[in-house]
Amino acid sequence: MxxxxxxxxxxxxxxxxxxxxxxxxxxxxxxxxxxxxxxxxxxxxxxxxxxxxxxxxxxxxxxxxxxxxxxxxxxxxxxxxxxxxxxxxxxxxxxxxxxxxxEELNKRKEQRNKKQEEETKIASEMLHQKQLSSKTPEVTESQLKLWKLLPPHKVLLLQNLTSESLESSFIEEAFDGFAGFEKVRLIKFRKLAFIDFDLESQATQCLKDIDASKFGAEALLTYAKK
CATH class of the missing domain: 3.30.70.330 (RRM (RNA recognition motif) domain)
Structure with missing residues (x-):
């Protein structure tokens, strides 16, 4: 007690x-x-x-x-x-x-925003350095069109991840603020991850709002195949 x-x-x-x-x-x-x-x-x-x-x-x-x-x-x-x-x-x-x-609430929000900006800046610099040494294979137009035509699903597929973003904790932090987010299933050797949500509508909203470029210039976020 x-x-x-x-x-x-x-x-x-x-x-x-x-x-x-x-x-x-x-x-x-x-x-x-x-x-x-x-x-x-x-x-x-x-x-x-x-x-x-x-x-x-x-x-x-x-x-x-x-x-x-x-x-x-x-x-x-x-x-x-x-x-x-x-x-x-x-x-x-x-x-x-x-x-x-x-006043305290605004101060706290400013500190969070500042921390997020610093983390984004560091991630961008690391990504830029990585791209200078080895470029991630580009997604062809036909592949992009195919993935974007997939029907809605409560599971999202994140592809073409860079080495820096191939960590479950990094991906979880990026999706954690979205309603209905459940878990990340990372497949490192294929440089992709499945992002599970409770509902299809929640996955759709995330797909609309999130900036996938934080996972790499060639990162592609779509619905997963059913």
Whole structure:
């Protein structure tokens, strides 16, 4: 049993030791229902990247609800694994928004954007250097036309990956923010990866929004064949 503080620091809880085999969508739904018994849940964040697997953040509208959840749900089995709950080190974005802490929220967003820009710049420089030494075979017009004519599918196919992007963690980070993202199935020797989503519509939205060039100048992202 954790030591519940007299004054809750904020309304965001960090939940760990979650069964990693459960889909993101299903887990979000179940956590929302379980934690919703002890107060109004305004946000549930489940991360599926390699670094964040088995972890989630739950934000309540009222910080006092955290006390109830801590005392009632600590060690409770969820999908056959006892979950561990503590206050998150930092309040979630949703928590800051509810408390009108807009200055801190904007500061946090700026830091994230700056970090992303730096990572993109480094990746671009590495890609440029790689292209100078060995160019990835180009996709022919006929191949491109063929792949783009494939019918919608909840699985996407990412082809012509560069050596720098042939890491599951790198690809997972790129897709993790999209709704319904499930997992990456990387096939290194073929320089391709299958990207699984819960629903076909979610895969379609990702296909429209993501910039595939981050995986290489010749990278091709399409629906996978059914």
């Amino acid at each position: 954790v030591d519940i503080q007299t004054k809750p620091p904020h309304s965001t809880l960090y939940v760990s030791n979650i069964n990693e085999a459960i889909s993101k969508t299903k887990l979000s739904y179940v956590l929302n229902r379980i934690f919703g018994r002890y107060g109004e849940v305004v946000d549930v964040r489940v991360r599926r990247s390699l670094k964040m697997k088995g972890q989630a953040f739950v934000t309540y509208k009222d910080a006092r609800s955290c006390e109830k959840a801590l005392s009632k749900l600590q060690g409770r089995p969820v999908f056959k694994k006892p979950i561990h709950i503590v206050y998150a080190h930092f309040a979630s974005d949703k928590c800051l928004e509810l408390n009108q802490e807009l």
